[in-house]
Each structure stands twice: as C-alpha cells, then as structure tokens.
Amino acid sequence: MTVETTKLSIWAFANPTRFMGFANKAIPMLAIIAIALSAIGLWMSFNAPEDYQQGYTVLIMFIHVPTAWLAMMTYSVMSLSAIGTIVWRHPLADVSLRSAAPLGAMFTFLALATGSLWGKPMWGTWWEWDARMTSVLVLLIIYLGLIALSKAFDEPSEAALPLAVMTLTGFAIIPIIKFSVDWWNTLHQPASVSRFDRPAMGPEFLYPLLIMAFAYMAIFFTLHMMAMRNEILARRIRTMKMSAARKHSAKGAT
Amino acid sequence: MLALLKREILLSIRAGGGALTGVLFFLAVVSVFPFAVGPDTKLLSHLAPAILWIGALLASLLGLDRLFAQEREDGSLDLLVMQSHPLALTIFVKALAHWVMTGLPLVIATPLFGIMLNLSPLGIGATMITLLAGTPAISFIGAVGAAVSVKLPRGGMLISVLVLPLVIPILIFGVAAITGALEEPAPFTAPFLFVCAITLFTSVLGPLAASIMLRHSAD
Amino acid sequence: MKLIVENLGLNRASEEIVKDISFELSAGEALIITGENGSGKSTTLRGIAGLLPLNSGAIKLLDENGKQFEGQPREYCHYLGHQNGMKTALTVRENLDFWQKFCGEPDLTIEEALEEVDLSHTIDLPFSYLSAGMKRRVTIARLLVSDRPIWILDEPTAGLDAQSVKMFTALCQAFCESGGILIAATHLPLGIETEKTLEIKASN
Numbered sequence A: 001m002t003v004e005t006t007k008l009s010i011w012a013f014a015n016p017t018r019f020m021g022f023a024n025k026a027i028p029m030l031a032i033i034a035i036a037l038s039a040i041g042l043w044m045s046f047n048a049p050e051d052y053q054q055g056y057t058v059l060i061m062f063i064h065v066p067t068a069w070l071a072m073m074t075y076s077v078m079s080l081s082a083i084g085t086i087v088w089r090h091p092l093a094d095v096s097l098r099s100a101a102p103l104g105a106m107f108t109f110l111a112l113a114t115g116s117l118w119g120k121p122m123w124g125t126w127w128e129w130d131a132r133m134t135s136v137l138v139l140l141i142i143y144l145g146l147i148a149l150s151k152a153f154d155e156p157s158e159a160a161l162p163l164a165v166m167t168l169t170g171f172a173i174i175p176i177i178k179f180s181v182d183w184w185n186t187l188h189q190p191a192s193v194s195r196f197d198r199p200a201m202g203p204e205f206l207y208p209l210l211i212m213a214f215a216y217m218a219i220f221f222t223l224h225m226m227a228m229r230n231e232i233l234a235r236r237i238r239t240m241k242m243s244a245a246r247k248h249s250a251k252g253a254t
Numbered sequence B: 001m002l003a004l005l006k007r008e009i010l011l012s013i014r015a016g017g018g019a020l021t022g023v024l025f026f027l028a029v030v031s032v033f034p035f036a037v038g039p040d041t042k043l044l045s046h047l048a049p050a051i052l053w054i055g056a057l058l059a060s061l062l063g064l065d066r067l068f069a070q071e072r073e074d075g076s077l078d079l080l081v082m083q084s085h086p087l088a089l090t091i092f093v094k095a096l097a098h099w100v101m102t103g104l105p106l107v108i109a110t111p112l113f114g115i116m117l118n119l120s121p122l123g124i125g126a127t128m129i130t131l132l133a134g135t136p137a138i139s140f141i142g143a144v145g146a147a148v149s150v151k152l153p154r155g156g157m158l159i160s161v162l163v164l165p166l167v168i169p170i171l172i173f174g175v176a177a178i179t180g181a182l183e184e185p186a187p188f189t190a191p192f193l194f195v196c197a198i199t200l201f202t203s204v205l206g207p208l209a210a211s212i213m214l215r216h217s218a219d
Numbered sequence C: 001m002k003l004i005v006e007n008l009g010l011n012r013a014s015e016e017i018v019k020d021i022s023f024e025l026s027a028g029e030a031l032i033i034t035g036e037n038g039s040g041k042s043t044t045l046r047g048i049a050g051l052l053p054l055n056s057g058a059i060k061l062l063d064e065n066g067k068q069f070e071g072q073p074r075e076y077c078h079y080l081g082h083q084n085g086m087k088t089a090l091t092v093r094e095n096l097d098f099w100q101k102f103c104g105e106p107d108l109t110i111e112e113a114l115e116e117v118d119l120s121h122t123i124d125l126p127f128s129y130l131s132a133g134m135k136r137r138v139t140i141a142r143l144l145v146s147d148r149p150i151w152i153l154d155e156p157t158a159g160l161d162a163q164s165v166k167m168f169t170a171l172c173q174a175f176c177e178s179g180g181i182l183i184a185a186t187h188l189p190l191g192i193e194t195e196k197t198l199e200i201k202a203s204n
Helices: A010-014 A016-046 A056-088 A091-123 A131-151 A156-188 A203-253 B002-014 B018-037 B041-061 B066-073 B076-082 B087-116 B121-148 B156-182 B189-215 C041-048 C092-103 C110-116 C132-145 C162-177
Strands: A002-005 C002-012 C015-026 C030-035 C054-062 C077-080 C150-154 C181-185 C195-200
Touching: A016 A056, A016 A091, A016 A203, A056 A091, A056 A131, A056 A156, A056 A203, A091 A131, A091 A156, A091 A203, A131 A156, A131 B156, A156 B121, A156 B156, A156 B189, B002 B087, B002 C092, B018 B041, B018 B087, B041 B087, B041 B121, B041 B156, B066 B076, B066 B087, B066 B121, B076 B087, B076 B189, B076 C077, B076 C092, B087 B121, B087 B189, B121 B156, B121 B189, B156 B189, C002 C041, C015 C030, C015 C041, C015 C054, C015 C181, C015 C195, C030 C041, C041 C054, C041 C077, C041 C150, C041 C181, C077 C132, C092 C110, C092 C132, C110 C132, C132 C162, C162 C181
Parallel strands: C030 C181, C030 C195, C077 C150, C150 C181
Antiparallel strands: A002 C054, C002 C015, C002 C054
16 A cells, blocks of 8 residues: 655656767767668669569669558557556657657658559559558558647647557557458458569569668668657757746746 | 446436437438438448448547546546546446447437438348447547547547547448348358457457556646 | 655656655544645645655555555545536436445435535535535535545635535544544644644745
C-alpha cells in the first residue's frame, strides 16, 4: 500500500542537454552517410539492367519499395517510443514519437505517390484498390489521425500519453487490418492484377534496392534527429516564455 | 459493476433518448443511400449489407466523445478511477453500456431497414447476426479514442478519424460474412468467426489501453 | 491506522508545483491545508487521493501494528473535489445509490445520509433541480453512504451557508471521533478538536 516513485523533474531526468550535444554531432555524420548512400544507390539503380517485362519503369521500384518499408519502420520506431512514454515516462520518448509521425506520414504518402506513378504504366491506371495500396492508404489515415491528435493539445506534455496509447493500439490492430485487407482483396479481385513480386530477385536488382533502403533509413534518422532537436528547442522556448510571463506578473504584483 | 451498467443505461435514456437518436441516425443514413444511387431495388438489395454496415458503423461512433469527457467535467471520473475495481473493468462496462444503447438498438432495427432495402430474409438474419457480433468492437475501440481525447473540448471528429481506420477489419469481415450467407461459393463461417475474434480481442485491448490513459490523465 | 505522507512532490503540466510535503496523521486526526490561490492545495489533495502521479515521495497507510494496508491508499479514501460527481439527469436517490454500490462498504442508508444533511425531502427530485448549496450537501451525503476511513476534502464548504457549514463541521467532528482521518483544504478552520494545520507556500 505505497505509491513510490523516484522520478526526478521532467527535464532533469530526460537530460536533453546530453541529447542535444549528441544530436549536434550525429546529425552532420548521418547526413553525410545519407547523401553518400543515396548517391551510390541511385547510381547503381540507374545502371541496373532493364527488366524484360517492365522495361525502364522498373527503376521506380528502387524509389518506391524502400518508401513502403520506411513507412512501416517509422511506425515501429513510434511504437517503441510509445512504450518508452508509457513505461518510463521518458520525455525524450515523447519527443521521438511526435517527431517521427510527420516523417512516417511523408514516407507513406511517397509510397502511395510513387506506387501510383508505377501503376500508371503497369496497370494503366493511377489508382488500383490493390491490397497493398489499400493497406498503405489506411496506414496514411492512421498517421494523419495521430498527427491531428498530437496537435490537438495546447500543452505538448499533455499529448504524450494520448499519443502513445493511440499509437500502441494502432500497432496492435495494424496486422489485423493488413490481414483483412489482403483477405478482402482476394475475395473481390481474384489475381486479376499483375503482381510485382517475382519468385526471386536477381542480384542486379537486389543490391541497389538494399542500398537505397539503407539510404532511406539514413535519411529518416537524420530528419528524425533534426525534428527531435527542433521539438526540444521549441519546448525550451515555450518554458522560457512561460517563466518570463510569470516573472513579469510577479513584478506587477509588488 | 451492475450498478454502473444500470446508471449508464438510465443516463442514456434520460438524456435525450440516446438509443432512439442512434436509430434515427441509422435511418437517416440508410435512407439517403437510395437518393444517391437511385431507387433500383436490385442494386439496392445488392448494396444493402454494405449500406447497413456503414450506417451502423457511423451510428456507433455517436456519443463516443461524451463517454469519458462528461464524467470528467462533472468530477465523476476522479471517483471512478479511485476505486479498487480494476479500471479496465469499469471501462469495459461503460463501453458495454454504450453498445447496449447504440449498437444493440441498431441490430433490432435492422429487419425494418433490411426490408426497405429489399434484402432477403436470409440476408436480414445474416446482417443481424454479424452486427450483433461486430458492433461491440466499435464501442471497445471507441473507448480508446474517447479516453485519449478526454481532455479535448471538441473531440468528436478526432475520435472518428482515429477510430474509423481501426474498425476497417470489422467492416470487411462483417460484410463478407453477409455476402457469404447470400452467395453460394463464398464462405460465411470463416469471416463471421473473424468478426467474433476481433470483438473478443478488442474487448480486452480497448479497455486496457483506455485504462492506461485514464489512470494517468487526471490533472 | 496511520497515514504517512513523505516528501511529496507533484507536477502539473511538467512543472513541479508541490515540493517536499510531509506529514503524519493518526486515526481521529484532521489536517487543514491552507495557502494562497495557486499554491498547490488542490494538487496536494489530488496527489494524496491517487489522482496525480507522484513526482517524488511516498504515501503509506499503516494499521496499528505498522503493517501496510492492502492495495493502494486511494482505495481507502473518499474524495470530495470541486465538482460534485453527480449526474443532473438522475434523481438524488439514484445518484447516491450508484455511488454507494460502486464504492462498496455501505454505511448509512441513503435516507439516513440525507437526514444528516437535512435534505430528506429532495430524495426523489432530479439532481438538476437543486440549488448549488443543496447539490453540495448531497455530495457531502455521498461521504456518509459508504464507509471509508479517510476523507479528502477540497474546499468542502464552497457554496454552503453558515448553517450548513455548522452542520458539516459537526459531521466532520463526528467522523474524526469515530476514528477517521480527515484532510481538507479550506480558507477557514473547520474547528475540529484534533485539527492540525499545514500551510503551503507557492514554490515559485
């Protein structure tokens, strides 16, 4: 029958100063890695042989497929951050979750947009209610909903727990959504759409694809860290403004 | 907990006939469809399962924003949270009461709307069973949406945006089960069991997630 | 029974508002918390009632042998906050009946409790028909229908007239005499014999 906590004040515990120091060093390095990997990946992609079926349009794959992977990876990063918020109440976890959401939405949107560009020459239509595109569309709606939730609170620290709980609830349900959409798709469109995936991908396609995936990951971590840095600075400014307002009114009272 | 169920249902009846409003909303949604797609009875009977499910889905979202926000405004939430009962159980009962007052009346009203949409008796039966099994899941997931937006003065729209994508599986399997009952090659049992499974899963997940939220939401 | 609060620290919107509050109360004792507006009286009470996560410190409830009670301290508390926690669409009886059943451990019947706050005639009226002072008295009756050893009261006398305040003080006195622990934030002392006071100063 005790309630005991040993948590320190929110900023002392998070030690954002240490994070900021780390971020300031890590961001340029990550950025260099991202640029280098992108350059190598793109060069390899452009030198990949033309596909005998898809011709030149196969190049879109190197741009498109990693965005879809990143869309999912970002949600995993957000879910891990959500656990950090719920279990340890770590403010950095909240900063990470909040900063990752727009990036996730961006990758998801890019996956849809590039998929649509690929779909036009392949299917002859910009949009197909294909199982994957539909799942990714649902993921985009979930991302946008989470962003809306994070913006709905006046006080950023109040949004932390709602955001974490909703993210994890989504994490638990997303596999079911994925499964149900696949199921729905086979029910309504029995294999009429030509599939991209072939039984085995040749190394001439696989290597550039993997390099591009790593390049995207490096881009994500660079942007994520920059967004976190911005978020921390924004909160510091907010705290300073609030304490300035209080000091001013205290002077006025005396 | 029975006392809580009784109070919730009593409140919903007293405060502007909650159950009736839900059914009216359902009627309104169902009756605008023929205006949009035309009075072709064949087409309507083909679309009927989808129309009824979408109507039920939207009607079930009604009142979710008040589920905890109202309790918070009048101070009841503090007292609900303080007790020794597991908070998830309290939330489960509240979500259940929400379903009893919104989802269940829709199930009961389904035959009437089914006839209006030229749905066969078998189709009406299948729709009622799938709605009965599936709509509780909307209330359970909705409880999470209601909990995370408990402090927001106008959370209604946000709850819908958060909850609708998460209930897509229920819609897919619910409508698929009805189609399965009506058209020969498609199965009924498999999608129906998926609906039941999702409802059971969310009946645990929803109250648990909402309780994490409400336990620490006090200010 | 003994309630021990050690080095309580509480946050509100990521700012530490309450720091280092410690006190001990034995059965039959009352603590009056005073302080300016915004000094953190309500925050302290909500922290003790288990409604806010503790930033630091501990709350313990011990029995005569120094053993901790089972479960969380909040489960042994009645909390009376700024809001009444009553539904305007329900009658007084329905409201009290619900809280009695939900909180468990029934003490006085609803009729007896309303007798204590002199509102027997309103038992079947909807809660919304009552005046602000009467609503508060019904809320006080809520404390009587379930038996809880600790009362946590935040501005309990807000909206009460002089006579009702006197009646309420008598109820608090009786509660303490029967071995209850009472913690209240008020501007005026309640006049309970075993009363201690704690003044909270704004931390910044």
